Amino acid sequence: MEWNKMEGLLEKYFEGDTNVDEENALRHYFLSDDVPPHLEQYKAIFGYFAKAKKENLTSNAVDSQLFLSKKRLALWLPVAASVVVMLGVGGYFYFGSTNEKQDLGTYQSPEVALKETQKALAMLSTHVNTGIESVMYIKEYEHSKGLIFKKQ
Template sequence: MKKPEIKTLLEKYYKGETNLEEEGILIEYFSGKNIDSEFISDKEFFTFLIKERENQSSIEDLSEPIWKNIEEYENHNKYKSLKNKTLYRITLAIAASLIIAMVSVSIFKHELFTKKNQIQFTDTYNNPELAYIEAKKALLFVSEKLNKGTNHIENLNSFEKGTKDLKLIENFDKGLNELKPVKSIEVVNKYIKNK
């Protein structure tokens, strides 16, 4: 190979503009014996690169065991955190129900003992039909207010539709997990090519 071509390729290489084919030409040139004295320092560099590539190809690929350990660690942590969350929620629910029960009992006792003889039920209407009409009005009013309050809940249906779309992403994740064996095939092919 001619000196100007090597010089041009070296300039491109040091700028990071070479492709694999051009790098292969440089490695081939510097692994030979007829090297111009101007390129001696470059020869040392490329000799180092060649040795490092050989060392790298002899190093065992640890990516699969590392991924396996990461997955085991994540699964262990998920189980542990899920167990802790469940225990925490149960404890909170029991504590809250005990507090509500104690407050209710104390209020009931207070009302019972302080107003023992004061409880008297009296009719507010003398006419039962008028009382029925007023009760009906009050119940309709309450029903109307409750219906207005539940109208806002209809927006949750659109939220639920969005979460259904997210289940498609779950299927995509399953597909990616099925591609993991392809990674091990690539590692085997790498070993076969090196031998």
């Protein structure tokens, strides 16, 4: 009948309502050999935690990998910076070297300028309203997420 108690603890565990003692009891139970067949699938979960606890990383291996990555970064950082500078200078000369006068959308008649301004503002308003509708979807998502995942 101990497996009935463990099933109740499993439900609490997956809901996130167990305490440390209950989780230790689950771990000890699933590491034992007398687990019923319908609960065998959970042995892998608690077996993983036991295996991960036994693993020890050596600090030398981590430090040497970190050193190698910093060394590689130190080698590639100047190369990347020079490429960015070259692209910036090249882009300036390619796109900024035209001396043609550009039409800035100036109008001689105030009535035409007013109509064009109203048309531009109406287009802007349409796009802003579309963006606001997207924000409403995000708010609904946040509300649903709050219902599913309880904040502690």
